[in-house]
Amino acid sequence: MAGYVVKRLIQAIVLLKCVMIIVFLLLHMTGDPVLVMLDTDATHEDIEHLRKLMGFDQPLHVQYGRFFSNALQGNFGESTEHGESAMGLVLEHFPATIEMAVGAFAFAVLIGIPFGCLAAFREGSTYDKGCVGITVLMQAVPDFWLAIMFIMFFSVTLGLLPSFGRGGWEHFIMPAFAASTYHLARLARLMRSQMLEVLRQDYITTARAKGLSEKIVLMVHALKNSSIPIVTVMGLDLGILLGGTVIIEVVFAWPGVGRLVVDSIANRDFPIVQAAVFLLASGFVIINLAVDLVYAYLDPRISYE
């Protein structure tokens, strides 16, 4: 077990190194950062002057060597736009991103799973049909369009919820829900079909005769066995939510890492992008490891070899 985790961690470090090299090269291909730093009233001399000062006139491998030896010590350099530590800035924006990702994830799990289960219990009922219909629709609606409609309806027409920003729970409902729609619907549908399968197992049907409490015990067991796809999807969802709520962050003026990264790419603020990608990729690695460990718990036949 411990050996397995160590092996995975070594793999993770290699993975992160590859990610960092790709990001570095990708960013430097997007063009000269100095061009973006100065407005269009700059002359060629002004641009050259700043390029020398910023060290962008040096060859690429020299710049990469400097970046990498600093990054090894956890120093991603100073943001060229904010004039302070890039990692510090990313970490400052990270709580908002986690709040949104975890919130959207919680919506998906806390609403999606019970709804999916209930629908399965009442297979064929109006409730079931409604559930299936709504979830199919939820998977088909573009989330940013939904977000704009939410703001128009709940903030402007009804005046119930604040239209933007981060603050208390009331700020958080609309963005988190908008970000979760696709994932919520997918989880609910998956849960429904998994549950249907469980309910059709022989030992569950026989257990019905023996009384409710035993039925629940059995069902929990059956669910545990068939929940690997659900855990897989949940892991994927959390990963996607951590790295991919940019549009929702923009629409709701949510101060998360996604918006910071989009702005930083536009400004060619490489240190911030590098720090953010490192953090997000690390988050993905951790989620992946956690999912694998949960597999082992769910199904003891899976070994750590």
Next chain:
Amino acid sequence: MKKLWLWMVVLSLLLLPVGVKAAPKGKVVLGMAGALTTFDPHTFSSLPISMHHPNVFETLLARAPDGSMTNQLAESYKMVSPKVWEFKLRKGVKFSNGDPVNAAAVKFSFERILDPKMKSRQYRYFKSMAKLEVVDEHTVRIHTKKPDPMLPPFLAIYGFIVPPDYYKKHDKKHLSRNPVGSGPFVMKKWRKGQEVVYEANPNAWRKPRVKTAVVKFIPESTTRVSALISGDVDVIDNLPPALSERVRASGKTDVIAKQSPRTNYILMVIKEGAPWMDVRVRRAMNLAINREAITKNVMMGFAKSVAIIQGPASFGFNPELKPYPYDPAQAKKLLAEAGFAKGFSFDVYIPRGRFMMGKEALEGIAGQWAKVGLKANVRVMEWGAMKKIIFSKYKKNVKPFLYYLARMNTAFSAEHMFAGAISSRSAYGGFRDKGVDAMINDARSTLDNKSREKKYQEIARVLRHEKVPIVPLYQTFRIFGANKKIDWKPRADGKLIAAEVGLK
């Protein structure tokens, strides 16, 4: 609760006789599109920064809301000799930490901008400075390397004065988050990407109009409008023209708009192999555009056509010049004369999401060009990527292209615009003409304001009638939405400065 109200009434009655001198009251919430990256006043230059920093810091000179030059920390200034400017400072002004605003602070502040270690992006505005000299406590002299009549306009935008002791003592990171200046506000709280809270500065000689101003950062325009209508914010900037109707219709909010010095134009890479090497083609391209239709229907009236690249508020503006008329027949004739009766096709670039309705307007213009046989492929680019393309314009293997840009003429000066778009030294222009270069250099080194203005007007005339170096389009308005309780007049330079926003 009732008692509280009573107390408030009594208190306000007690405060009433103090009148204008009373400490500012109330709170306004602003929703702004641009993000603020730092409060260090000397390192960066950007429009959001130039709208936030004047709340906390002050410059020697400033622009009054109507666009005219005024003194701020300077009480008076004069040109002692062609290369020496002398500034007398306002007496008794203190920074928010109690330090005095004096000649030493001015010297320190500009030396901080010029210091290569600061890597300041404001350096280019003040690179003509040779040295600063403290004459006495309230007199400072700026020596320039060569005569620089452009110095005062830039002193009204950047060059914020800070207390030397505080800025020497702390490191960069601390200073970027904890500004100390002499402005009407102090910065109370700043959550990056979210909000800035300003509080009235008790030491200020210019009082803000309210006690507290909060600026929220809202990048998405529909959200900004929703926030305004639902009452979450009181003023918003960058209101898209299409949403102005809705802001008017709400009953609680109003549209405030004013022509800004942001000129929109299409530049051409004029080099061998380009059909528009021929001045007749350039003229035809101008005549084929129906500027009125664009400003009326796409800009919804929030833009005004220009003859060349300046608006009426700019120094050196030539009032006799009229925008190019819409004359497709003449355009066709000119194209035929130049040997392009069948037209030609070309790329025209525009940065994504940077200029108000820019993409929509350019699509409209491309449609108008199509009617005279010019096929324009509109290419919407990311800003940084587009700059890269612009910089490759004179390379041999690069096909000549057109590009749409807009420039904010915050210096209100012909010089600033010609140097940035017309002069062959300009990094972003596509026109190279020795004669025009000589005229621009001659005007720039003319120290007498009257004759300098004449020279700029003459350059504008030559460009409009003879050289036709660009396709000038219009100046866009800066459009704001405001709650009806807000008392605020838009500025000529298009900036939204929180300290100037008051309550009715």
Next chain:
Amino acid sequence: MREQALAIQETMELEALPERPKVWASLWKDKSALLGCVILLSVVVMAVFAPLLAPMDPQAQLLDRNLKPPMWSDGQQIYLLGTDHLGRDFLSRLIYGARISLLVGFFAVLLTGCFGLCVGLVAGYFGGKVDFLLMRLVDLVLSFPFILLALATIAIVGPSLVVLILVMSMRIWVIYARVVRGEVLTLREQEFVQAARSIGGSHFRIIVRHILPNVLAPVIIIASLYLGRMIIIEAGLSFLGLGVPPPTPTWGGLLSDGKVHLYTSWWVVTLPGLAITVTVLGANLVGDWLRNVLDPRLKSV
């Protein structure tokens, strides 16, 4: 280990796999699938015959006729669904928009399908180092924030239809690769494959003849289920300004152009949103049905 888990689960379920019902009969029985097919087919017809169906040139502008409401609320009855901000016929733009949206969706799905299939086949069949390296490549792609990749790539090469399709494909192929690999892992051990190997069949032949036909079902299912997702992602990228450049109309582009008219001209926002939702709905219903018919185990896709 995830692959291992899925493989175990799949072998476990393979025994319980129900008989495959007749495909077309099930379509008539499954009303929602039928609805999905009808929707998707009509959108495809709309896209293919756009030049015949569109009442006007989607590019033709009439600036002084901009933002005219649909004909039932406008007296003039010229424009069935009104005009956009440049006075272009909105119905024609919607019809032509179906072309690009479907094209982007189909090609992205096709491209990722082929690439993911190849990677999955190779990784699963050869196993060992090849498998290890390919699966780490999959991890690499998954750990990369997608939007960032899209932003950077489009910043480098500029927006175009091809770039958009490639960018969207970069992320999705790993899903095929993983599923196909899992399938191949179990197939490899099956008797008929072992038999083919023992009589000396070449690797290529075994893969193409014996394994490929057995993994096509999951590929088709994933493709149909991701078609809708692709259309939504295209709209999202257009919303961020990264979509297909003008004047080509796409639904995502129409939506992002129209959003500022949200309060004044409802049709330019609502109609493209509706078009996307309905089409994606159709694609998803068809995907669900294909899955139920071909391979009900693939629920988590």
